[in-house]
Amino acid sequence: MNAKDFIRAGIPLGEATRRATDFICKFILAGGDKTRLHEEVVAIVANPSAFLGDALRGDLAKALCDAPPPPRAAPVKYRQWGAGLEHEAVMQMERACLLPVAVAGALMPDAHVGYGLPIGGVLATDNAVVPYAVGVDIACRMKMTVLDLPVRDLERHPERLTRALEAETRFGVGATFKNRRQHEVLDADWNISPVTRQNKDRAWAQLGTSGSGNHFVEFGLFTAQDPIQGLEAGTYLALLSHSGSRGTGAAVCDHYSRIAFSQFPDLPGELKRLAWLSLDSEAGQEYWAAMELMGRYAAANHSLIHQHVAENLGARVLLDVENHHNFAWKERHLIEGVEREVVVHRKGATPAGAGVLGIIPGSMASPGFVVSGRGNAESLNSASHGAGRVMSRTQASKTFEWKKVNAFLREQGVTLISAGLDEVPMVYKNIHEVMAAQSDLVTVLGRFDPKLVKMAPHGERPED
8 A cells, every 4th residue: 555545545644644654564564464464454444433542553543533633534636647657746636626615627648746736737616716726936828939041040040049149138135137138027016916016026026037947938940840830831940948937936826825825724734735715715816816816927927038049130020829827827627527617727838728739848958849739628628738757857957077078969969058957868868659649639830849948057046
């Protein structure tokens, strides 16, 4: 038995789960029949007081008597895509589905451990929003523009494209432009919450910039298999970016997460980061409005990056595709046979409703894909947001060295302008396997192959 089995047997999170693990070890060491483990645990859960004096079972029985009941007797239904996912990422999804406000879920094939909800987790709730199920980098976003520049410029004039990226982008924690960018998002109502009001100047200073970690701006080759929104099938030079709402979005998450935590002091430790805000509450309404504003702000950051790079190069945009992740939407879904409005959190997951365009990147040396959603109800109309990590940032920095990485990138035809060792291609899953695992969620319309890649310099701590 493992942690998932414990949850489904009705063992509360926390001390009772730890005691259940101890009991299994003792039971096996004492020569107990492994095939009877589930039966033994279920019997103790059903009547713990009957086992309080039992030398082998007493500690688990006492923990069960002392523990508060789990928020739900069993997790709400969710489906997992992909195989070999991190056990802890699956357990984070399992625990999220225990929330009393949870009504459905899904786990994407790029899933890995996050704060509260795993990256790649999709959670539908009833009239409630979970700040950490949205994520720290609210409205993190992908955007691709196809430009009318010759494809051969990637080989003949890479220095010109590099200069445009260097001039029109900024990366890293606290990155700003000396001459601030302008965008209509600054005319929005930033007084909708105390956090957005206090951070408006900070947001303005960082307008049009990118964060650190896995955020990037890159040039590459985009190959459209079929016509896409007026763009004929063929191969083009394109610009792709990934970033979010910068320091202001993180401040919104921090403020409202603290409020949510304070409202549920008795929530088990394993569920603490999944504390929620009712949308009927003042704090819930404030957070929702701030989240929506951060969505507009993240979109503005990308818009300015693409606008200024295109202007720098004198290029015209032929196609524009973009999508959020790390966001929550009010949508109608079929829940237990009844269509109803729910709040769908997609933390590191791409909206994939029927016909909805999205972008799923790979790594700095593997392709990304423009896709059309297939509207799969079991995934709550969602798909992965990338390849997904297989290694922590700390382990990556200990494992790899630039000499070998740069040799590999040269073999792949990729020029790296800047990045950290924690973002090298080897820390990500095979994007082709991820895409194969979600062929029922999206249809591939085109492929983007990175050629000139700019990320935050090595040493920058991640914001996402």
